[in-house]
Amino acid sequence: MSARAAIAVLSVLAVVGLLTFGLLSKGSSRVAVGEAAPASPLPRLEGGGTSSLADYRGRWVLVNIWASWCVPCREEAPALEEFQRDHGGPGFTVLGIDSRDLSGDARAFVEHYGLSYPQLRDGNGDTAHDYGTTGVPENYLIGPDGRVRQVIVGPVDTEYLDEQVAPLLPGGGRS
Amino acid sequence: MRPRLALAVWLGVAVTLLAVGALSAQAATPRPQTSLSEISAEVMCPVCGTLLELAESPQAQREKAFVSRLVAAGRSKDEIKDALVEEYGTEVLALPQGSGFDLSAYLVPIVAFVIAAIALAVGVLRWRRAGDPPGGESGQAPDGPSAADSERLDADLARYDL
Numbered sequence: 001m002s003a004r005a006a007i008a009v010l011s012v013l014a015v016v017g018l019l020t021f022g023l024l025s026k027g028s029s030r031v032a033v034g035e036a037a038p039a040s041p042l043p044r045l046e047g048g049g050t051s052s053l054a055d056y057r058g059r060w061v062l063v064n065i066w067a068s069w070c071v072p073c074r075e076e077a078p079a080l081e082e083f084q085r086d087h088g089g090p091g092f093t094v095l096g097i098d099s100r101d102l103s104g105d106a107r108a109f110v111e112h113y114g115l116s117y118p119q120l121r122d123g124n125g126d127t128a129h130d131y132g133t134t135g136v137p138e139n140y141l142i143g144p145d146g147r148v149r150q151v152i153v154g155p156v157d158t159e160y161l162d163e164q165v166a167p168l169l170p171g172g173g174r175s
Numbered sequence: 176m177r178p179r180l181a182l183a184v185w186l187g188v189a190v191t192l193l194a195v196g197a198l199s200a201q202a203a204t205p206r207p208q209t210s211l212s213e214i215s216a217e218v219m220c221p222v223c224g225t226l227l228e229l230a231e232s233p234q235a236q237r238e239k240a241f242v243s244r245l246v247a248a249g250r251s252k253d254e255i256k257d258a259l260v261e262e263y264g265t266e267v268l269a270l271p272q273g274s275g276f277d278l279s280a281y282l283v284p285i286v287a288f289v290i291a292a293i294a295l296a297v298g299v300l301r302w303r304r305a306g307d308p309p310g311g312e313s314g315q316a317p318d319g320p321s322a323a324d325s326e327r328l329d330a331d332l333a334r335y336d337l
Contacts, residue, residue: 069233100221124264
């Protein structure tokens with residue numbers, strides 16, 4: 001192969017590689033049931049260090065990805081808090097992940113709805129991207145082994161939580 | 176002191192105090208160093224994936240309100256951008272940073288332009304050389320006729336030699 005041909009081939013490969021990198025870095029696919037849930041450490045919304053899903057290994061966790069500007073998130077927040085009060089404990093917790101939101105607005109949201117479950121902050125949306133979310137809210141039920149058991153795109157309500165999530169929890173949902 | 180004089184003195188003092196108060200209040204109010212429109216043209220709405228100035232989503236509205244509050248508080252453009260980066264990460268900046276991998280966004284076009292200019296210059300030189308007639312502008316062969324041509328020329332001349 002002549003030098004010119006080699007340069008041409010290398011140039012084409014470089015452009016194709018750049019385009020492929022761009023597509024791969026932008027795209028994301030939703031985590032599927034049975035897959036390990038993303039567990040990158042995130043700062044706590046209220047401050048005081050970081051935490052991650054891995055800290056809850058051995059418990060059922062309902063990961064709720066939300067934002068304060070999202071109207072459906074406001075609608076589901078009371079149901080999540082009620083479910084946490086009824087079922088939260090050593091065997092289960094709701095874990096809020098506030099994504100692409102202003103921290104002040106998010107803290108005001110938590111205070112307004114009296115949310116007692118732990119909240120993490122995903123300011124740049126990387127964790128939401130790792131889950132493959134296409135919007136907020138989205139909910140992921142994670143088993144004690146850290147694997148995804150249910151994916152709920154959109155808000156949850158009391159009926160769904162009681163009928164679909166509670167029966168999976170230890171002791172029929174009473175922790 | 177007569178009552179009229181005393182009243183005038185008190186009025187003078189009151190006016191002076193009011194003026195000083197107004198001036199100090201004006202001095203305490205921070206003067207905006209930038210504007211929402213200026214910032215909005217240089218930062219992104221992270222959820223929409225567009226410039227903030229083009230976005231009208233609920234998240235964009237919150238972001239604009241946040242910027243407006245900082246503008247009103249007299250924060251500079253850099254300070255406001257830093258605050259946005261703290262909230263949303265570096266993806267909120269519409270312009271690539273001048274360091275790290277983002278620096279390539281500025282360097283690659285310059286390098287590409289230089290390479291293209293060099294390639295064009297080399298191409299033009301080669302094209303001009305290829306277009307030159309043999310022997311340069313005079314049209315004469317630099318080394319004269321070949322041996323075969325000389326022999327043939329001599330033979331032809333000999334044929335017509337009288």
